[in-house]
Amino acid sequence: MTAALRFDPIRLPEKCEQLRKEVRAFLAEEIAAGTFDPHKPNREDTDAPEFSRRVGAKGWLGMTWPKKYGGQERSFLERYVVTEEMRVANAPTRRFFVADRQSGPVLLKYAPEHIKMDILPRICRGEICFAIGMSEPNSGSDLFAAKTRATKTDGGYLINGTKIWTSSAHIADYMIAIFRTSPPTKENRRHGLTQFLVKMKQPGIKVNPIGQITGQYEFNEVVFTDHFIPDDHVLGEVDGAWKQATSELAYERSGPERFLETYYVLTELVRAVGPNPDTRSAEGIGRLVAQLHTMRRMSVSVAGMLEAGKEPVVEASIVKDIGTVWEQQLPHRVRDLAAFVEETATNRETLERQLDFAIKTAPKLTIQGGTTEVLRGIIARGLGLR
Amino acid sequence: MAESDNIVVETAEKIFADLADPQEINNDRKNTWQAPLWQALSEAGLPLSWVPDDLGGSGASLADGFALLNAAGRFAVAVPLAETMLAGWLLAQARITSPDGEMTVLPASPKDRVGLDADGLLSGRARGVPFAKSAKHFAVLAHGKDGAAIALVDATKARIEAGLNVGYDHSDTVTLDKVQPVAIKPAPKDFEQTNLMLMGGVARSLQIAGALESMLDISVRYSNERVAFEKKISKFQAVQHNLARLAGESAAALAAATSAADAIANAKSLNDEVYLEAASAKIRCAEAAEKGGGIAHQVHGAIGFTMEHILHRYSLRALAWRDDFGSESYWAVELGKLIANRGADELWPLVASR
Numbered sequence: 001m002t003a004a005l006r007f008d009p010i011r012l013p014e015k016c017e018q019l020r021k022e023v024r025a026f027l028a029e030e031i032a033a034g035t036f037d038p039h040k041p042n043r044e045d046t047d048a049p050e051f052s053r054r055v056g057a058k059g060w061l062g063m064t065w066p067k068k069y070g071g072q073e074r075s076f077l078e079r080y081v082v083t084e085e086m087r088v089a090n091a092p093t094r095r096f097f098v099a100d101r102q103s104g105p106v107l108l109k110y111a112p113e114h115i116k117m118d119i120l121p122r123i124c125r126g127e128i129c130f131a132i133g134m135s136e137p138n139s140g141s142d143l144f145a146a147k148t149r150a151t152k153t154d155g156g157y158l159i160n161g162t163k164i165w166t167s168s169a170h171i172a173d174y175m176i177a178i179f180r181t182s183p184p185t186k187e188n189r190r191h192g193l194t195q196f197l198v199k200m201k202q203p204g205i206k207v208n209p210i211g212q213i214t215g216q217y218e219f220n221e222v223v224f225t226d227h228f229i230p231d232d233h234v235l236g237e238v239d240g241a242w243k244q245a246t247s248e249l250a251y252e253r254s255g256p257e258r259f260l261e262t263y264y265v266l267t268e269l270v271r272a273v274g275p276n277p278d279t280r281s282a283e284g285i286g287r288l289v290a291q292l293h294t295m296r297r298m299s300v301s302v303a304g305m306l307e308a309g310k311e312p313v314v315e316a317s318i319v320k321d322i323g324t325v326w327e328q329q330l331p332h333r334v335r336d337l338a339a340f341v342e343e344t345a346t347n348r349e350t351l352e353r354q355l356d357f358a359i360k361t362a363p364k365l366t367i368q369g370g371t372t373e374v375l376r377g378i379i380a381r382g383l384g385l386r
Numbered sequence: 387m388a389e390s391d392n393i394v395v396e397t398a399e400k401i402f403a404d405l406a407d408p409q410e411i412n413n414d415r416k417n418t419w420q421a422p423l424w425q426a427l428s429e430a431g432l433p434l435s436w437v438p439d440d441l442g443g444s445g446a447s448l449a450d451g452f453a454l455l456n457a458a459g460r461f462a463v464a465v466p467l468a469e470t471m472l473a474g475w476l477l478a479q480a481r482i483t484s485p486d487g488e489m490t491v492l493p494a495s496p497k498d499r500v501g502l503d504a505d506g507l508l509s510g511r512a513r514g515v516p517f518a519k520s521a522k523h524f525a526v527l528a529h530g531k532d533g534a535a536i537a538l539v540d541a542t543k544a545r546i547e548a549g550l551n552v553g554y555d556h557s558d559t560v561t562l563d564k565v566q567p568v569a570i571k572p573a574p575k576d577f578e579q580t581n582l583m584l585m586g587g588v589a590r591s592l593q594i595a596g597a598l599e600s601m602l603d604i605s606v607r608y609s610n611e612r613v614a615f616e617k618k619i620s621k622f623q624a625v626q627h628n629l630a631r632l633a634g635e636s637a638a639a640l641a642a643a644t645s646a647a648d649a650i651a652n653a654k655s656l657n658d659e660v661y662l663e664a665a666s667a668k669i670r671c672a673e674a675a676e677k678g679g680g681i682a683h684q685v686h687g688a689i690g691f692t693m694e695h696i697l698h699r700y701s702l703r704a705l706a707w708r709d710d711f712g713s714e715s716y717w718a719v720e721l722g723k724l725i726a727n728r729g730a731d732e733l734w735p736l737v738a739s740r
Binding site: 003004005006007008009011020084085088263266267268270271273274275276277279281282283284285286287289290291292293294295296297298301315318321322373375376377379380382383384385386 | 620627629640645647649663666667719721723740
């Protein structure tokens, strides 16, 4: 038996290709109608509520969920196709992406029935936006150091403390957060945290925007002051959030969004060098495409494992590690290769504007959603080193 | 494929385990292991896996043969198994019967060409031909005025300048000077040197991926044994993170290589999609050989730098295999040209088609 991990060559079934055509046609219409410009990843207005509703109307949100909650009971591989086409087109997915990928599946697994019936169909219709409340001012990668308290009171809990780096909190309708319900024990420092569904835009919640080095305001500080959460908003086991967190990581970490965030600069480089590139540009592009193709094959393979009901946490960590390092380096490699692009290249200005944004985006890619260091720790554990 | 559901691979792994144990081979300075290993592989019909029954082979599927090459890489097998398989495969394209014994294939580099003259004689020079020195026959892809032809050549008719690659295996220069082939037939329509190079490249990719799997295994094992600063070195975070990266490189190589093998095994023709798969596999596996092999050595420290230790059997061969059938630089340039020629808006549809 070898320690090496297998990524079997899963192929997307024929129905995925039909779906891909539908998604491309839909996105082409949206672009033609001026909803978004695929060449501008840094547009000011990344929130597009009407677009979100139209994606929902297509049946492309909560695709894999049961029909009784508004889902389509389609496969992970079909969802994969929708995700990658949206990402490559630079479509404004901010409003629905977190709910579709992550929050919905958590609710499906842990929320009481009446909450599922209330919220999941609204996610599927593209009506509501979710945020994830994990990090705190003194608790980032070390999730289990979280201190924001949930104190038991009549009929629910009172929340006090601060979450930070919370993407989309300023537009979110709900947040899924972990709060401290008990102190950690000597035997288990992970004990004592509970997952909650938080209704945003309520008394006792203040959202303060934080400027990012890209010039955008996507993440926030969220301050809770005696904010009340009813008992039925507890998700899963009280004090036992640590048992629930890990299985979702495979969904969160292996998708095409983990290597495609700066992809647009590669397309634009190919456009800039034209049909007859010099040897240097050709080699650079060839290597980048070979690396991209390999990661995508690995990522599709993980989607196949999820479809088969497996929990490929280590495999997903490998995809995110390699994928995020790649998409982080990509703008710099493209900059190298673009150094000798003719001044007359018609898209030169577009490429330069994109590079400016991608280079500023790059540092976050290996931090958000599990740092490189955390991922390598998980892989090392999978190898039996911890 | 360690727990194999493939009878070809199971047979091969049993032979490798019995007769090609890396440590025993490494201790055997006189190479007395080679003859019994080759004999056992031949008796099992493995070198002619890709040759149909009626042409003297054992008629395994392309997929089974690729899995066999991956297993051979895990044992860093240093007999011309891959080369004879490729030679038999090439001959079978023209329905030429494969002879017994070791073979290799030429050209082994996209830059070299063998010419076919009007008298049916072959001339040309092929460099970096793996195991030419120990081959009884060569399978040759030649080009004449009527297009490509495939020939079987008696090795004694060629001039061979012996050389060694970075992994200490024979990598020789073969010169043909108006050589009369044993058999020659036209290549199938649209069969070009690129087809041979990509097939060879995917074979090498699978071998590199196999070698990386073993490098990961022996590196993990060593890190769990070696004590420094009063603890196992596997407990140091720096070492853990290096091994995690090696696991990533190993996984990437295996994913790229098995995907390309699957693409070729199911391909009807050499279209852009298959080209992307095969070229990418060679590029990515070669990169992984450098990065992954470097980490394996770093984990092992000085002991891994000795001839006594088995690590170099994998690390140096993986590096050497990069050079055969077109290096990663060659394929990157060719793939880059293909991508540029298709145009920017056709890049994503190509990637997404796989």
